[in-house]
Structures are given as structure tokens and as C-alpha cells.
Amino acid sequence: MSAVLAALLLAASVRGTVTITGKKSEALDPSRAVVWLEGSTALPAAPVKGVMTTRSKTFTPEVLVLPAGSQVAFPNEDSIQHNAFSSSEGNRFDVGLYGPGPGKDVVMRAPGVVRIYCNVHPQMAAFVIVTPTSLAARVKPDGSFEITGVPAGAYELKAWDERGGTSSVPVEVKPDGQPAVSVTLDGSRFKQRPHLDKEGRSYEERGTPDYP
Amino acid sequence: MTLATKFASVATAIVAGVVLAGIGAVWTVMHRMEEPELDAAVAKSHELARDVVGQHLRRLALIDTSLANDPPFRAYITEADALSVLDSLRERAALYQCDRLIVTDRDGRLLADTKHPTAVGSDLSREPLIGPALDGGAQSGAWLDPTGGLFLAASAPILQGGRDVVGAIVALDATDDALALELRNAIGSEVAFVTGSTVSGTSIGIATGAVGQALGAQPLPSRLPLESHEYAAGRFDLPAIGASPAGALVLLRSVERELAPLRRVRAALLIAGAIAIALAIAAGTALAGRITRPIADLAKATERIAQGDFDVRLPRPSADEVGRLAAAFGAMIVQLKEKEAMDTYLGGIVVRSQAGAAEPTWSVAPETPPATPDLGERFEARGLLGRGATGTVWRAYDRAIAETIALKLLPRGSVERVGREIRLARKISHRNVVRIHDLVDTPAGPAIGMELVDGVPLAALLGRERLPLGAALRIARQICDGLAAAHAEGVVHRDLKPANVLVDASGRLKIADFGLAELTGGGGGHLAGTPSYMAPEQTTGAPVDERTDVWAAGVILYEMLCGRLPFRGDDAPRLYGSIREDDPPRPRSLVPDLPEALEAIVLRALAKRPADRPLTARELDEALVSAAPSGMSI
Numbered sequence: 095m096s097a098v099l100a101a102l103l104l105a106a107s108v109r110g111t112v113t114i115t116g117k118k119s120e121a122l123d124p125s126r127a128v129v130w131l132e133g134s135t136a137l138p139a140a141p142v143k144g145v146m147t148t149r150s151k152t153f154t155p156e157v158l159v160l161p162a163g164s165q166v167a168f169p170n171e172d173s174i175q176h177n178a179f180s181s182s183e184g185n186r187f188d189v190g191l192y193g194p195g196p197g198k199d200v201v202m203r204a205p206g207v208v209r210i211y212c213n214v215h216p217q218m219a220a221f222v223i224v225t226p227t228s229l230a231a232r233v234k235p236d237g238s239f240e241i242t243g244v245p246a247g248a249y250e251l252k253a254w255d256e257r258g259g260t261s262s263v264p265v266e267v268k269p270d271g272q273p274a275v276s277v278t279l280d281g282s283r284f285k286q287r288p289h290l291d292k293e294g295r296s297y298e299e300r301g302t303p304d305y306p
Numbered sequence: 307m308t309l310a311t312k313f314a315s316v317a318t319a320i321v322a323g324v325v326l327a328g329i330g331a332v333w334t335v336m337h338r339m340e341e342p343e344l345d346a347a348v349a350k351s352h353e354l355a356r357d358v359v360g361q362h363l364r365r366l367a368l369i370d371t372s373l374a375n376d377p378p379f380r381a382y383i384t385e386a387d388a389l390s391v392l393d394s395l396r397e398r399a400a401l402y403q404c405d406r407l408i409v410t411d412r413d414g415r416l417l418a419d420t421k422h423p424t425a426v427g428s429d430l431s432r433e434p435l436i437g438p439a440l441d442g443g444a445q446s447g448a449w450l451d452p453t454g455g456l457f458l459a460a461s462a463p464i465l466q467g468g469r470d471v472v473g474a475i476v477a478l479d480a481t482d483d484a485l486a487l488e489l490r491n492a493i494g495s496e497v498a499f500v501t502g503s504t505v506s507g508t509s510i511g512i513a514t515g516a517v518g519q520a521l522g523a524q525p526l527p528s529r530l531p532l533e534s535h536e537y538a539a540g541r542f543d544l545p546a547i548g549a550s551p552a553g554a555l556v557l558l559r560s561v562e563r564e565l566a567p568l569r570r571v572r573a574a575l576l577i578a579g580a581i582a583i584a585l586a587i588a589a590g591t592a593l594a595g596r597i598t599r600p601i602a603d604l605a606k607a608t609e610r611i612a613q614g615d616f617d618v619r620l621p622r623p624s625a626d627e628v629g630r631l632a633a634a635f636g637a638m639i640v641q642l643k644e645k646e647a648m649d650t651y652l653g654g655i656v657v658r659s660q661a662g663a664a665e666p667t668w669s670v671a672p673e674t675p676p677a678t679p680d681l682g683e684r685f686e687a688r689g690l691l692g693r694g695a696t697g698t699v700w701r702a703y704d705r706a707i708a709e710t711i712a713l714k715l716l717p718r719g720s721v722e723r724v725g726r727e728i729r730l731a732r733k734i735s736h737r738n739v740v741r742i743h744d745l746v747d748t749p750a751g752p753a754i755g756m757e758l759v760d761g762v763p764l765a766a767l768l769g770r771e772r773l774p775l776g777a778a779l780r781i782a783r784q785i786c787d788g789l790a791a792a793h794a795e796g797v798v799h800r801d802l803k804p805a806n807v808l809v810d811a812s813g814r815l816k817i818a819d820f821g822l823a824e825l826t827g828g829g830g831g832h833l834a835g836t837p838s839y840m841a842p843e844q845t846t847g848a849p850v851d852e853r854t855d856v857w858a859a860g861v862i863l864y865e866m867l868c869g870r871l872p873f874r875g876d877d878a879p880r881l882y883g884s885i886r887e888d889d890p891p892r893p894r895s896l897v898p899d900l901p902e903a904l905e906a907i908v909l910r911a912l913a914k915r916p917a918d919r920p921l922t923a924r925e926l927d928e929a930l931v932s933a934a935p936s937g938m939s940i
Contacts, residue, residue, distance in 0.1 A: 173389050174387070174389050174390035174393040174394075175378075175381075175382060175385070175387055175390040177378060191378060191381050191382075191385075193387070193390075213377075213378050214378040214379075214390075214394065215397070293377075298372075300372070300375060300376055300377070
């Protein structure tokens with residue numbers, strides 16, 4: 095306990111900026127990017143309860159950052175039935191069709207990017223970023239971020255964005271602070287592709303006569 | 307109308323006729339092509355429209371399938387989640403741009419209808435579109451919804467687990483203006499959707515009023531005038547669902563556009579025809595002008611010549627017929643000029659002779675004028691014309707024919723001798739022979755009524771001077787003409803001499819006293835004729851014939867050309883001897899510039915033996931013509 099406390103007392107913040115560059119080296123909107131720390135000091139993650147609401151045929155929020163082991167609820171605020179599923183490795187789930195109401199909870203066990211879709215509505219997509227620790231943060235619209243409560247030590251700062259993928263930068267966290275970190279993600283090669291339904295088929299294809 | 311105008315008109319008329327006939331034929335053929343062309347266009351449109359409508363229905367069926375096979379959607383149906391179903395239908399309708407989607411549950415009760423979101427629960431199981439789908443069969447075609455809207459529709463069962471029907475889905479497209487336009491763009495025809503006589507959509511944008519009525523007319527006329535446009539029209543049933551077709555497709559092809567190529571060709575044809583005719587007129591006029599200008603010039607020249615103006619310029623001679631005509635005409639004018647000059651000359655001499663002579667105009671032996679004879683009731687003497695060996699000739703008025711004639715009094719008792727000859731001579735009717743009218747009896751004795759010639763005897767001309775060559779030949783030819791006419795009637799003059807050859811003021815010549823030779827000396831075995839002009843055979847009393855007259859003509863010709871008689875003698879016996887024996891002095895020895903050919907003819911006519919002379923007067927005439935100096939007209 096005292097060790098934890100000591101760590102907390104000794105904790106510092108990691109600040110920095112994330113830049114996502116587009117095809118023409120322009121800066122893309124960084125507000126859906128996520129940063130987290132992975133590091134030497136094994137600092138157990140504290141599971142939390144997240145909520146991903148279905149509203150107006152949209153998953154809200156679009157991006158959710160949670161430490162591994164956290165629970166995500168999928169309440170449905172629409173009047174029609176929705177679905178939420180993920181085929182992402184380590185976190186496969188399918189909550190089935192569900193009507194208006196609090197919906198089901200899903201535990202995100204494995205760290206990584208969990209892509210969540212609705213099997214009814216192809217336009218609905220969201221990301222849950224499951225981090226190994228609680229040392230994570232969403233990037234603000236201006237590209238800045240701050241991860242607080244970081245004990246001193248050596249870390250890898252990882253940054254992720256749908257378009258730019260994952261990138262990591264080593265960070266030495268000291269009790270008396272350290273310089274801001276700057277991470278650049280290359281989003282120039284990103285291409286939006288239609289995702290598949292939970293059967294692994296394209297949504298358009300499943301209307302074809304040979305669809306089972 | 308000038309010849310050029312005629313030529314041009316005829317040429318133009320022919321070309322125009324041919325061109326117009328050609329155009330007419332093609333025009334008719336093309337006109338006949340119009341109706342089948344339009345009908346074919348409508349039929350072709352129908353084929354295309356059937357294909358496109360078929361494609362449309364297949365697309366609707368595909369929308370059905372895509373939804374019916376969608377697992378979450380099927381789950382909505384099985385759960386009868388009307389809201390979710392409706393939402394999905396709306397999404398798909400938007401995605402596939404389909405006007406309307408309807409879903410029923412397994413009993414045919416309406417679960418969702420994108421057009422009527424609140425109408426849920428009504429029973430559609432009896433609809434020909436829904437019922438069969440609930441039994442597992444897909445349907446497609448035109449569908450009239452319960453509110454009267456005409457749709458293209460495709461229905462399909464929604465199967466669970468591949469067998470169980472859990473509902474039916476219908477994809478529909480309204481037969482509205484938008485669909486009509488889409489169809490029009492695909493097939494290139496104006497289109498209207500019609501239910502009975504109600505128009506639900508058109509590509510021409512007007513489905514109401516008169517246009518709507520016209521489009522909904524049954525039966526539909528094959529030619530439809532709409533809004534100042536004429537259309538070829540056809541009405542075709544849309545594919546039916548169930549027994550009877552719910553609607554029809556009216557296809558319209560713009561007559562103007564459809565026939566535009568034909569009409570362009572026709573217009574081009576007309577323009578080409580007009581150009582051809584214009585060219586024909588221009589070319590015809592130009593060509594006719596060129597061809598006929600020499601003729602027109604010739605005509606003008608002729609008119610001027612007819613008015614007595616010989617000083618005309620003729621068209622330039624060319625190788626064609628007109629050129630030859632012009633050349634011939636030119637030669638003719640030269641001859642006419644000479645002839646006119648000659649006649650003027652002759653007439654002049656005659657007029658001078660008449661003026662210089664006292665009444666009577668001539669006489670063989672001047673004597674005191676005889677008393678005016680009593681010519682009886684029919685004739686009235688009006689002056690002495692002449693006096694000869696055989697008697698006097700009077701100008702006499704013939705009351706019987708109310709005409710002044712010449713009346714020759716004959717010695718009493720002479721009619722018996724000459725009557726036959728005179729009657730023969732009466733038959734001679736020729737411009738160069740004094741016409742004998744009649745042999746009459748008058749108180750003064752027998753008389754011959756004759757044509758009155760207002761002229762002088764050739765003798766009166768010869769006494770003065772040698773005649774110019776042209777005048778001499780003109781006279782000689784007329785003598786030949788007169789003789790030929792007489793000879794043709796079998797009459798030989800036998801006493802031809804300048805005294806009985808009369809020339810009038812216009813130069814025309816007439817031979818008198820045919821048939822009277824007997825009176826002056828008798829024919830046959832007697833000596834007859836005037837000594838100087840007697841032929842050798844006459845001096846011996848040998849038989850005479852035409853050639854005797856040819857001799858006399860030869861003597862006259864000699865006298866005219868040379869200014870003297872060919873034979874002379876102090877008395878008759880010597881003269882006869884000379885005539886029989888002597889060669890006359892060669893004319894060229896007297897008149898050196900006389901053409902040799904002419905000299906030869908004169909000498910031939912004066913051949914001692916009749917057989918050596920030209921056989922007839924006609925032959926002599928022809929010889930004269932060919933002997934005349936070139937260019938001289940005689």
C-alpha cells in the first residue's frame with residue numbers, strides 16, 4: 095500500500111502532442127487518437143466500467159480507452175434493434191440483437207484495438223482501445239495529451255490512431271518532470287475500407303441469392 | 307417567242323420534267339417509307355422498353371432478395387419488430403434508390419411500408435403481389451396499390467432456415483415522372499405510364515389536361531398530336547401480376563425527329579432538284595442563245611433584205627448547219643442583189659422604152675393607126691397595143707369577165723388554120739407565156755383573147771444596145787422556161803423572135819403568139835417564121851420540133867450578147883443561105899470578155915443539125931445556168 099502510495103506521491107505527468115500526417119503531409123484531426131504507456135514498472139491496471147451507447151445509429155463515443163479487464167456496457171437509446179460485435183483477436187464478442195434498454199456488458203480482456211460494429215448497420219463503427227495499464231489518455235482536438243499519475247521510470251509511449259496505426263516513443267519519466275513528448279503518426283497510407291459483418295461477409299454481399 | 311426562248315424553254319422543260327419526275331418518284335417512295343418507319347420506331351421502342359422494364363423488375367427483385375436474406379433483418383421480421391424493420395427498409399430504400407419497400411409478416415399483415423409508416427397491421431394476403439409470395443413464390447410486374455398508385459413491383463418470400471416463410475417483402479418503384487424520365491433516357495423514347503385512362507407519370511412532363519386525356523385514350527391513336535408536337539404512339543401492357551395487367555406503357559416517338567433523316571434527304575433532294583433546274587435554265591438559256599444567235603442574226607438579216615436592204619452583215623460562217631445556212635444565205639443575198647440590180651436595169655430599159663415610144667407602144671411597120679374596130683357587145687377596144695404581120699392587137703375591155711385583156715384580131719378565115727394550134731396553146735399556163743384566154747368571134751373578125759402584158763417587146767430593147775450579160779441570161783432563161791412549159795404541152799412556137807417576147811417593167815418576160823406561126827408563113831412544108839430567127843430546117847421546109855425553138859432562142863441570145871444577128875443577108879434567099887451554110891461569127895470575136903462556156907452554148911444552140919443542139923429548152927436552160935459566171939445570179 096505504501097509502495098503504491100509512494101509511487102503515486104512520486105507520480106508525474108507525461109505531456110506531449112500527437113501529429114497525424116495525411117497524404118499531402120497535412121495535419122489530420124488527432125481527436126480520435128489514443129496514447130498510453132507501457133513500461134518497465136509493472137503497474138497493474140485497474141479495471142473500470144465503460145459505456146458505449148447506441149444512439150441515432152451511432153456508437154458513442156467513437157473511441158473508448160480502457161485498461162484490460164474493464165467492462166463495457168452497450169445501452170441502446172434508439173427505438174430499433176441494434177447489434178454490437180467485434181471480430182478483433184482476443185476480444186471477440188457478439189451481444190446479439192438488442193432493443194432499447196441498458197443492453198449487455200462485455201469484458202475487454204486482451205490489450206489491443208477492439209473494432210466494434212453493428213451487424214445490422216454497416217455505417218456504425220467504434221473502437222475500444224484496451225491498454226495494459228491505466229496510464230492512458232485520449233488526445234485532445236489540438237493534438238495535446240497528458241497522462242497523469244505516472245511513476246518515474248522508463249516507458250514506451252504508444253500512440254494509436256485508426257489512420258496512422260501504432261507508433262511508440264521511449265519516455266524516461268522523472269519525479270521532477272521531463273520534456274514534452276512529440277509523436278507523429280503517418281496517416282498518408284490510410285485507406286478506408288468497408289468492414290465485414292460478423293460472418294466475415296461484406297454487408298452488400300449478404301443480400302445476394304447465394305448468401306446462406 | 308424567239309427560237310432561243312423556245313430552245314431554252316424546251317430544254318428547261320425536259321430537264322425540269324426529268325428532275326421533277328425523279329424527285330417525285332423518290333419523294334413518293336420516301337413518303338411511303340414514313341409510316342412504316344414510324345411504326346418500326348415505336349415497335350423498336352417497345353422492345354427496348356420491355357428490356358428496360360424487365361431489368362428494372364429484376365433490380366427490384368434483387369433488392370427483395372438482399373433484404374430477405376439479411377440475417378438481422380430476418381430476425382427483425384421473426385420478432386415482428388416493426389420499427390426496426392421500417393428503419394431497415396428506409397435504409398435500404400435509400401441505399402438502393404428504391405421508391406418504396408413493403409414487408410408483411412407470415413400472415414400477410416403489413417409490418418412496415420416506407421410510404422405509409424403508420425399503416426401497420428392491414429391484411430395484404432389477398433394481394434396478387436403478396437399472396438403468392440407468402441406461398442413461397444416471387445412475383446414481379448406492374449402493381450396497382452390499394453390507393454390506386456401504379457408501381458413497378460417485385461415481391462419475394464422471406465424464408466427462415468431456407469423453408470419457413472416468415473414474411474413477404476415487396477420492392478416498388480412508382481411509375482412517376484422520374485421513372486418515365488429514367489426509361490426515356492434508357493430507350494430514347496418519350497414515355498408515359500397509364501392506368502386505364504389515368505396517367506401516373508410521363509417523360510414529357512405533362513400528364514394532366516388534354517395531354518393526359520390524349521395519352522390515356524383507349525384505343526390510343528397511332529399518331530398523337532401533343533403540345534404542338536406530333537408523336538407516333540403505341541400502348542403496351544406492362545408485365546402483369548396475376549390475371550390482368552394493372553397498367554400500360556405509352557411510347558411516343560417524335561414524328562419530326564424520327565423522320566428528320568428522311569426529311570433531310572428529301573429537302574436535300576429538293577434543293578438539288580432546284581439547283582439542277584436552275585442550272586438547266588441557265589445552261590439552256592446560254593446554250594440556246596449561243597446556238598440560235600446566228601439564226602436570229604440570219605432572221606434579222608432576212609427581214610432587212612425583205613425590206614429591200616441588202617447591206618446586211620451575216621453571222622460568221624461555221625462548220626455546223628447554221629454556218630452552212632448562213633453561208634448559203636450569204637450567197638443567196640449576193641445573187642438577190644444582182645438579180646435585183648438586173649430587174650431594176652431591165653425594168654428601167656422597159657420604162658424608158660415605153661416613155662420614148664408613141665402610142666402604140668410598138669409596131670413592126672409604122673403606119674397610120676387603123677380605125678378602132680367594132681369588137682361587138684362583149685369587147686370594147688381601148689387602144690391599139692401593136693400591129694404585126696398577122697393583125698392588130700388591141701387593148702380591150704372584156705365585159706364578160708370585167709377585165710381588160712389583149713385582143714388580137716386575126717385575118718378572116720384564118721381560124722381554120724390556127725384553131726387547133728391555139729386550142730393546144732391555151733393549155734399552156736406559165737408565168738413566162740402569155741396566157742391565151744379564148745378564141746372569139748367579133749364583128750371585126752376572129753380574135754384571140756389574151757392576157758394583157760404591160761410591157762414592151764424584147765425587140766424594142768434589142769434595137770438600142772447590147773444587153774449586159776446578166777440581163778441577157780435572165781431573159782434567155784425565162785425564154786427557156788416559157789418554151790419548156792409549152793413544149794411540155796406539145797406546142798412548138800416555130801416563130802419565136804424578139805417581137806413576140808414581151809418584157810414588163812419588173813423584168814418579167816412572157817412569150818406571145820404560141821400557135822400563130824401558121825399565120826405568118828405556115829408550118830409543115832411551108833416556110834414559116836421570121837427569117838432572121840428561122841432555123842436551117844425551116845428554110846428548107848423540113849419538119850420542125852422543139853429544137854427549132856431552141857435555135858430561135860439561140861439567135862435571140864446571140865443578138866442580146868453580141869448586139870447583132872448571127873446571120874445576115876440582103877434578101878431572104880441569101881439570109882436563108884447564110885442560116886443554112888455559114889458559121890456565125892464567134893461571139894467572143896465580137897465581145898471578148900464573154901465567158902467561153904457561154905459562147906459554146908450559143909454556138910451549140912445554133913448548130914445546123916437539130917441533133918447537135920441542146921435537145922430541149924430545159925437542157926439549154928441548165929447549160930446557161932452552169933455557164934453563167936460564178937456568183938452571177940440569173
